[in-house]
Amino acid sequence: MASPEDASRPFAGFSDVSIPEDIPVEGDISVPVPPSARDDELSTLDEPVKETVLRDLRAVGKKFVHVLYPKRSSVLLRDWDLWGPLLLCVTLALLLQGGAADSNEQGGPQFAEVFVVVWFGSIVITLNSKLLGGTLSFFQSLCVLGYCIMPLTVAMAVCRVVLFAISGKAGFIVRLVVVTASFGWSTFASTAFLSDSQPSNRKALVVYPVFLFYFVIGWMILTFSP
Amino acid sequence: MxxxxxxxxxxxxxxxxxxxxxxxxxxxxxxxxxxxxxxxxxxxxxxxxxxxxxxxxxxxxxxxxxxxxxxxxxxxxxxxxxxxxxxxxxxxxxxxxxxxxFDVEPSQVRSRLMESMIPVRMINFPQKVAGELYGPLMLVFTLVAILLHGMKTSGTVIREGTLMGTAIGTCFGYWLGVSSFIYFLAYLVNAQITMLQMLSLLGYGLFGHCVVLMVTYNIHFHFLFYAMWLLIGGLSTLRMVAVLLSRTVGQTPRLLLCGSLSLLHMSFLLYLHFSYHQILEGLLDSLEGPNVAPMQRVVRDVPGLTLNTTMRNLMTQ
Structure with a gap:
C-alpha cells in the first residue's frame, strides 16, 4: 500500500522510475481527483439542454454585471467567452439596421458595417495592446472589448425610444447626454480591465485606440435617425 | 558549439x-x-x-x-x-x-507630434527620423474617424459600407501609397532614407491634416480653412521637406523629391476637405443614380414572325 504522504503527492513517485524492493507492486490505484468534482464535470453529458443553456446565459449575465459595475476582478478575464460580445454586437447592429431598412435614402449604417467595425476594431486594439507589451491573451482582450460595448447598446435602445417619443432639439439633447454618458462608461470599464495588464507608463497609448473605437460607435449611434 | x-x-x-x-x-x-x-x-x-x-x-x-x-x-x-x-x-x-x-512612451509620442509641426532649418547634416509606427498608425485611424464624422455632418447620403470602406481605403491608401512612391523616388535619386523612416515621417505629417480637418469639418468657414491649410498643412509639409532636403544631395533630386511630396501632401488636404464627399456622391450618382435610363430591349421580328407563321398556317389549311 502507498503511504499517506504518497497519496498527497500522487505523481511524486513517477520521477523516480526505479522501484525499491521493499514496496510491493500490487495495491489499490487511488484516483487523485475527488469523485464529486469528477461527477460534475461528466454530468453535463446527460443533463437537459435547458440547464446547459441557462448555465451559459448565467455566466454571460454575470459578466454583464461586471461591466455595469466595473471593479477590479479577474472573472471577465479568466473565463472569457465570445457569446456576450456576439449577442451585444448583433443587437446593436439590428437596432442600427432597422432605420435604414424602411427609408428610401439608406442613411443608416448597415448590419454588416456595424459588425465589421466592432470586430475589426477590437482586433486592431488587441493587436495594438499586444504590440505595446500587454500580458492579456488575444481572446481575453476581445472578450473585454466586446462586453464593454454594452453601455452603448443600452444607449442605442434608449435612443430609439427617445426618437420615438421626443422630437426636435430636446430629443437630440437627451440622446447626446445618453450617448456621451454611455461612451464614457464603456471607455472607463474597458480601461479598468485592460490597463492592469499594461506597463504603467504606457496606459495612455493603449487607452487612445479604445477611446477612438468607442467614439466611432457612439457617433454612429448619435447620428442614427430612423 | x-x-x-x-x-x-x-x-x-x-x-x-x-x-x-x-x-x-x-x-x-x-x-x-x-x-x-x-x-x-x-x-x-x-x-x-x-x-x-x-x-x-x-x-x-x-x-x-x-x-x-x-x-x-x-x-x-x-x-x-x-x-x-x-x-x-x-x-x-x-x-x-x-x-x-511600437516601443514608445507617451511623452515620446507627444513630443514627436509637436515636432511634426516644427520645420528644422538644417539641411547640411541628415536630420534624425524616428522609425516608429505607433504614432502614424493611430493618426491614420484618427483621420479615418474624422473623415467619417465629416461625411456624416456634411449630410453625405450614400451607402454606409461604402463610406466606411472608402474612408479606411483613402487614408491607408494615401499613407502606404505615397510613402512607397516617395521611397521609390528617393531610391532613384539616392536619398538616404529607409521605408520605415518614410512611413513614420509621412504618418506624423498627417497630424496637421487631422487638426485642420477636425476644426474645419465643425466650423464651416472658407477663409479659416484656407488659413489653416496654409499655416498648419504648410508647416507639416515644410517639416517633411526639410528632413528630405537634409538627406538628399544635389539640386534636381531635391526639387523632384520635395516638389512631389509637398504637392501630394497639400493637395490631399484640399481633396479631403472639399471634394471628397462630393466626388463620392457624384460617382455614386452616375453609377447607380436614376438618371441612367435602363437599356431598352426591342423585340424584333418575333411578332411578325409568329404572325407570318400563323398566317401561313391559316393559308395552308
Missing part, C-alpha cells in the same frame, strides 16, 4: 556559412541534438528498469510493458508539445517582429 567548426571549414566563403548557421539549419541541429539526448535518456531509463526487473521473474513482463508504454507516451507527448510550441512560437514571433516599432 557548431559555429566555430563551420566557420573554420568554410573560410573562403565565410559570409554564406554564417548565413547558413543563423538560418533554420542551425535550429535543426539544436533540435536534433536535443532529441538525440532525449532518446538516449528514455533508452537508459528503460534499460535501468529492465535490469532491475531481471532479478524477479514476475516483474519482467510488467516492467517491459511499462518501459515500452512509457517510451511511447513520452515520445507522443514530446511530439505534440513540440508541435504546439513551434506553432505558438511562430505566432508570437510574427508579433515580435513588429514589436520594436
Amino acid at each position: 557548431w559555429c566555430p567548426d563551420w566557420s573554420v571549414q568554410g573560410s573562403g566563403s565565410a559570409v554564406i556559412d554564417m548565413d547558413d548557421t543563423s538560418g533554420s539549419s542551425f535550429e535543426d541541429v539544436g533540435e536534433m541534438h536535443q532529441r538525440m539526448k532525449e532518446e538516449e535518456e528514455v533508452a537508459a531509463e528503460a534499460a535501468a528498469t529492465e535490469d532491475e526487473g531481471t532479478e524477479d521473474g514476475e516483474f519482467l513482463g510488467m516492467k517491459g510493458i511499462k518501459g515500452q508504454l512509457g517510451r511511447q507516451v513520452a515520445d507522443e507527448v514530446w511530439q505534440a508539445g513540440k508541435r504546439q510550441a513551434s506553432k505558438a512560437f511562430n505566432l508570437y514571433a510574427n508579433i515580435d517582429i513588429l514589436r520594436p516599432y
Whole structure:
C-alpha cells in the first residue's frame, strides 16, 4: 500500500522510475481527483439542454454585471467567452439596421458595417495592446472589448425610444447626454480591465485606440435617425 | 558549439556559412541534438528498469510493458508539445517582429507630434527620423474617424459600407501609397532614407491634416480653412521637406523629391476637405443614380414572325 504522504503527492513517485524492493507492486490505484468534482464535470453529458443553456446565459449575465459595475476582478478575464460580445454586437447592429431598412435614402449604417467595425476594431486594439507589451491573451482582450460595448447598446435602445417619443432639439439633447454618458462608461470599464495588464507608463497609448473605437460607435449611434 | 567548426571549414566563403548557421539549419541541429539526448535518456531509463526487473521473474513482463508504454507516451507527448510550441512560437514571433516599432512612451509620442509641426532649418547634416509606427498608425485611424464624422455632418447620403470602406481605403491608401512612391523616388535619386523612416515621417505629417480637418469639418468657414491649410498643412509639409532636403544631395533630386511630396501632401488636404464627399456622391450618382435610363430591349421580328407563321398556317389549311 502507498503511504499517506504518497497519496498527497500522487505523481511524486513517477520521477523516480526505479522501484525499491521493499514496496510491493500490487495495491489499490487511488484516483487523485475527488469523485464529486469528477461527477460534475461528466454530468453535463446527460443533463437537459435547458440547464446547459441557462448555465451559459448565467455566466454571460454575470459578466454583464461586471461591466455595469466595473471593479477590479479577474472573472471577465479568466473565463472569457465570445457569446456576450456576439449577442451585444448583433443587437446593436439590428437596432442600427432597422432605420435604414424602411427609408428610401439608406442613411443608416448597415448590419454588416456595424459588425465589421466592432470586430475589426477590437482586433486592431488587441493587436495594438499586444504590440505595446500587454500580458492579456488575444481572446481575453476581445472578450473585454466586446462586453464593454454594452453601455452603448443600452444607449442605442434608449435612443430609439427617445426618437420615438421626443422630437426636435430636446430629443437630440437627451440622446447626446445618453450617448456621451454611455461612451464614457464603456471607455472607463474597458480601461479598468485592460490597463492592469499594461506597463504603467504606457496606459495612455493603449487607452487612445479604445477611446477612438468607442467614439466611432457612439457617433454612429448619435447620428442614427430612423 | 557548431559555429566555430563551420566557420573554420568554410573560410573562403565565410559570409554564406554564417548565413547558413543563423538560418533554420542551425535550429535543426539544436533540435536534433536535443532529441538525440532525449532518446538516449528514455533508452537508459528503460534499460535501468529492465535490469532491475531481471532479478524477479514476475516483474519482467510488467516492467517491459511499462518501459515500452512509457517510451511511447513520452515520445507522443514530446511530439505534440513540440508541435504546439513551434506553432505558438511562430505566432508570437510574427508579433515580435513588429514589436520594436511600437516601443514608445507617451511623452515620446507627444513630443514627436509637436515636432511634426516644427520645420528644422538644417539641411547640411541628415536630420534624425524616428522609425516608429505607433504614432502614424493611430493618426491614420484618427483621420479615418474624422473623415467619417465629416461625411456624416456634411449630410453625405450614400451607402454606409461604402463610406466606411472608402474612408479606411483613402487614408491607408494615401499613407502606404505615397510613402512607397516617395521611397521609390528617393531610391532613384539616392536619398538616404529607409521605408520605415518614410512611413513614420509621412504618418506624423498627417497630424496637421487631422487638426485642420477636425476644426474645419465643425466650423464651416472658407477663409479659416484656407488659413489653416496654409499655416498648419504648410508647416507639416515644410517639416517633411526639410528632413528630405537634409538627406538628399544635389539640386534636381531635391526639387523632384520635395516638389512631389509637398504637392501630394497639400493637395490631399484640399481633396479631403472639399471634394471628397462630393466626388463620392457624384460617382455614386452616375453609377447607380436614376438618371441612367435602363437599356431598352426591342423585340424584333418575333411578332411578325409568329404572325407570318400563323398566317401561313391559316393559308395552308
